[in-house]
Amino acid sequence: MKEFISVSPLKILEKSSQGRLGPGNLGVLVARAGVGKTACLIHIAFDKIFRRGKLVHISLEEGPEKVASYYNVIYSDLLKALNKDDDSEYRFLMERNRMILAYLNQSFDLDRLKTSLKNLGERLDFKPDTLIIDGLDFENADRSLFEGLKAAAEEFQVEIWLSALSHRHINEVNERGIPYPCHKLDDLISIIVRLQPERMGMVLRLLKDHERHGIPENSIALDPGTFLALT
Numbered sequence: 001m002k003e004f005i006s007v008s009p010l011k012i013l014e015k016s017s018q019g020r021l022g023p024g025n026l027g028v029l030v031a032r033a034g035v036g037k038t039a040c041l042i043h044i045a046f047d048k049i050f051r052r053g054k055l056v057h058i059s060l061e062e063g064p065e066k067v068a069s070y071y072n073v074i075y076s077d078l079l080k081a082l083n084k085d086d087d088s089e090y091r092f093l094m095e096r097n098r099m100i101l102a103y104l105n106q107s108f109d110l111d112r113l114k115t116s117l118k119n120l121g122e123r124l125d126f127k128p129d130t131l132i133i134d135g136l137d138f139e140n141a142d143r144s145l146f147e148g149l150k151a152a153a154e155e156f157q158v159e160i161w162l163s164a165l166s167h168r169h170i171n172e173v174n175e176r177g178i179p180y181p182c183h184k185l186d187d188l189i190s191i192i193v194r195l196q197p198e199r200m201g202m203v204l205r206l207l208k209d210h211e212r213h214g215i216p217e218n219s220i221a222l223d224p225g226t227f228l229a230l231t
Contacts, residue, residue, distance in 0.1 A: 003082045007228040008047040009040055009204055012193060012220050016209040021161070023129070024154040025210075026146070027191035028182055030164045036202070037163040039227050040195055041132050042074050044161055049097045050090060053129040056099045056120070060108050060135035064100040071098070081226045099126060108136070110148040117156055131160045138164045138181035146188050166194075176213040186213075197224070204229075 013020055021027040029044075031037045041057075048055050059067045075094065079086060101116055120126040131153075153160045164181050174183040182192055192208040206218035221230045 003084065004050060004078060004228075005047060007082075007230075009043050009220070009222060009227060009229060010047045011229045012204050012206050012218060013191070015218055016191070016206065018210055021159040021191050023157040023159055024150075025159050025190035026150055026153060026188060027159065027161045027193070028164050028189050029161065029193055029195060030166050030179065030182060030207075031195040032166050032168060035195055035197060036224075036227055037165075037195065038070060038134055039074060040204070040222075041134055041161060041163055042071055043078075043227050045071075045098065045130075045132055046075070046078070046094075048130045049093050052093065052097065054097045054126060055130045055132065056101060056117070056128045058108075058113070058131060058133045059100065059102045060104070060133070060137075062102065062135075063104065064102050067100050067102070077226060078228075081223075081228060099128070110145065110152060114152055114155075117152075128156075128158055131158050133160060133162045136162055136164070138185075143185065143188075146185050150188050176208075178207060178213065195222075201230075202227070 029037055029040055045055050045057060057067060071094065075091070099120060103112065117128070120128070149160055166179060166181065170180045172180040172183055174186065176186060178186040178192060179194070182189060186192065186208055189208065190210050191206070194205045194207055196203055196205070200221070202222040202224040204220050204222055207213070209218065222228065223230055
């Protein structure tokens, strides 16, 4: 869906040093509660799926049926925003090239994740290019978990996108300009983007681009209703 790719939130990476996150790397979307992290992550998923990549969406807070319903609602909203009729090819891609896994009640761990990825490859011949992990508790997770995710990304040659919850009342920022809760982990993270409402609307800002930090010119405005990039 060329129309969507042209207004995808991942347009923000077009001017990055590598133009993408890339296999073996971690990317993090930082935002406060209620701003739209999950919707933005699903748009990232659409960007990958519509380019015919394979994706696994891992939810730590919602069951597979609810996550699938989010995809369907956002897909319908996307068609309306682009003034397009439903396209069976892209709906088929969404179903065929996406798997949803849920680890509820704090049941997520690296061993289970790696076992699931191996099973998908061996039993279903489904080898993803991208993982999305939504709902990981950055505040209480040990650094070793992120080190393990980085190692898993390299082992399975996938890129991993995560969501991180920030708080209005916590303004801690490290010397490289990376805010809480990523401020002690940015050496493990290749791409960090922040989604935040501003006076003029919703803005997606690139905070870390592989080895570059603090890139003020790399931000895009998003429609607050659809999370599509404004042109």
